[in-house]
Amino acid sequence: MSNSDSKKLLDRYLVAYNSFNIDGMLALLSPDVRFENYSSGQLTDAANGIDEFRALAEKSKSLFSEREQRITKLTLDQDSAIAEIAYRGQLATDIPGGPSAGTVLDLQGQSEFSFKGGQISKIVDRS
Template identity: 55%
Template sequence: MNDSLRRDLVARYIDAYNAFDIDGMLAPLAPDVRFENWAGGQMTASSEGIDAFRGLAEQAKGMFSQREQRIASLAAHGDGLLARIDWRGTLAVDIPDGPQAGTELALSGESEFGFAGGRIVRIVDRS
């Protein structure tokens, strides 16, 4: 798979994420996609397969009234791509023992994308 196709798949995924378009997020993913989210060095969420990923995406969608990922940089990383991400969002719900609905959050991190068969097969988010 060429670099241009990989970059296009990542752009489609992130554009759909920003638009809260779950079906659009799933379109570039392989049926057996592996997802991991790491925060502060600890895994906070993971899924194996597109149905489990959909469940996580639906859950996360309801937590924010607004959210946006911006790619600060995108570079080859082994057989995949590494995106440096600037993220911001506004909570739609109160977090128990945490921030209240309406709180704006911002963080920087990276997302590692793996590819096979013309699809994204792995996403590892780290912040």
Template identity: 75%
Template sequence: MKHLIDRYLASYNAFDVDGMLSLLSRDVRFENYSGDQLTAATSGIADFRQLAEQSKSLFSEREQRISGLEFGHDAAIATIAYRGTLATDIPGGPSAGTVLDLQGTSEFSFDNGQITKIVDRS
């Protein structure tokens, strides 16, 4: 399971959407929460691809690093240190060039050697 997480994060950091998708099940579920608010969700690999491609253009650079990792049965929770530089202005928010430093968790679920669900919380 750890090797899947490591490969997923390496692909994410490299803006390699195809590399990310190669690790996911066809029916992958993705959810992103900011605080307690659901800010994005996808069901299926096509929806995930669309969101990942959109997200790529928001950042000129980005990095997720694992600062802690706990394993359960067919699941893992990674404590994540996130740093990204915005490539574009966010309407009503920060401007291009702003560096975001966030802490959060990513919950991964696995089945048949693939990632079946990712829940990001920051």
């Protein structure tokens, strides 16, 4: 996959993510996609395959009234990319033992993407 194609794929993924378009996100993923989310070095969520990813995306969608991931720096290789991410989201519901609905989260993180067959085959988010 060319760097130009990889960037276009990531741009489409972020547009779908930011607009809560789960079907749009899934259309860009390989059927055996692997997703991992790490917070402070601890694995907090994982999904194997498109069905588990959908379930996780639906759960995440219900937590936020708005959200935006923006790439601040992108390093592309032939089959992978590393994106520095600025994340902002407003909670739609209270988090038990955590912030309440309406709280705005501003985070910096990194997402690693792997590509296979013109699709995203792996996403690792770290914040």
